[in-house]
């Protein structure tokens with residue numbers, strides 16, 4: 238089934254229902270969204286001569302047109318290539334060239350950057366600025382149009398990985414993968430009613446954009462903040478305007494929102510659910526979030542190769558404070574979602590017993606088809622029928638998965654494994670610590686030593702000795718940081734993930750004395 242069928246279905250049954258809103262105003266009903274997408278899809282076929290399977294790149298910050306372009310691409314049987322708007326122009330050029338996209342849509346803020354690539358990237362025929370006259374003309378191309386009947390394994394979405402270890406790879410996500418992930422939302426994450434809304438505050442090129450699908454399935458309203466970005470005050474005001482609001486937020490965004498609510502006491506009565514994931518949420522942070530914003534949280538764990546759909550920690554578990562292992566559960570990423578098998582395995586892909594640490598492997602209908610034009614990487618990652626996530630973790634006896642760190646972030650000091658997350662959790666217990674990120678630095682004697690980058694809360698003071706004390710209360714002595722660097726911010730990517738490679742580079746580059754400030 239073509240995933241665009243979700244739009245056709247919603248438009249038929251709920252034509253007058255708000256489909257997309259910009260800020261506080263309805264921008265298109267389902268009937269209007271259908272008409273706009275069908276217009277573009279007809280132009281792809283009838284005017285631009287694109288044939289099913291060809292790629293259309295989307296270099297777009299969040300905007301209402303995001304949805305109409307993507308559904309148009311799917312209606313015409315084409316492949317959407319969403320690009321992270323914060324990347325470098327060289328990375329755009331790489332993705333455009335690797336995907337072989339003939340057409341690229343760009344929002345006005347990015348069109349100037351990408352337009353020159355139409356000459357530089359072979360095969361790229363056209364860059365169209367969203368909302369321009371050219372765009373509107375495409376939308377009004379006349380001609381018969383029928384949805385392309387995609388096969389389940391046809392690629393619908395080519396998602397480029399962040400490429401921290403080499404060139405980004407295009408993850409091929411099929412129509413079946415998308416449908417399966419959408420259905421899993423209802424069994425594992427939350428319920429949605431037609432009167433509900435999703436506020437797309439995080440980038441739609443990533444997880445938030447995927448949560449379009451379950452909302453489309455229920456003909457809910459998709460709200461795009463006017464700024465196109467995550468802004469705490471804007472998001473909070475949207476949560477008082479709209480009802481039954483869901484947001485997908487990276488943990489750092491949750492932290493910022495919580496801090497804002499604490500400070501301003503803003504009304505967010507329309508907020509139903511915050512789904513968090515995409516990076517580690519520390520126990521101290523989620524506890525504070527629950528205290529300030531109430532029982533509104535659900536956690537998911539996924540990756541581009543199995544988007545949003547590996548495990549989930551449900552609202553019920555997150556609020557089950559009386560459970561004897563409540564804190565361990567809160568530190569976990571929950572249990573396998575209903576449409577996948579998840580194991581923790583040794584280096585021969587054999588399942589390990591509970592409490593043993595190994596690589597997280599996944600199999601099921603949400604797992605990608607492979608990497609675009611990269612059979613070697615596909616074979617290495619999809620070995621023995623399992624997706625090798627590169628994440629390291631362990632299950633407890635009840636099936637709750639706790640992630641340690643990505644294998645490349647593991648610190649090996651004096652032959653012992655140290656999982657940075659455990660050290661970060663310990664540091665965050667100190668009330669003066671707003672954020673902490675722990676990395677390894679080459680050390681002549683120990684192989685690596687533990688270094689902590691610490692962001693203090695505004696006006697808060699804390700000494701290294703106090704941080705050492707908080708660590709020694711909670712973790713083994715050999716795991717404590719040997720060096721602390723106090724910084725104003727941590728380097729993060731557009732999705733809010735801390736860029737540990739940057740921190741490691743920084744350590745390699747500098748030769749400061751152990752007690753200097755960074």
Ligand code: AMP
Pocket residue numbers: 398399513514515516517518536537538539540541542570626628640643
């Ligand atoms: P990406 O493919 O960019 O979405 O990155 C996926 C990676 O983010 C995963 O492989 C994990 O390492 C990490 N990740 C995703 N969700 C979580 C979560 N809930 N807790 C901790 N790490 C996560």
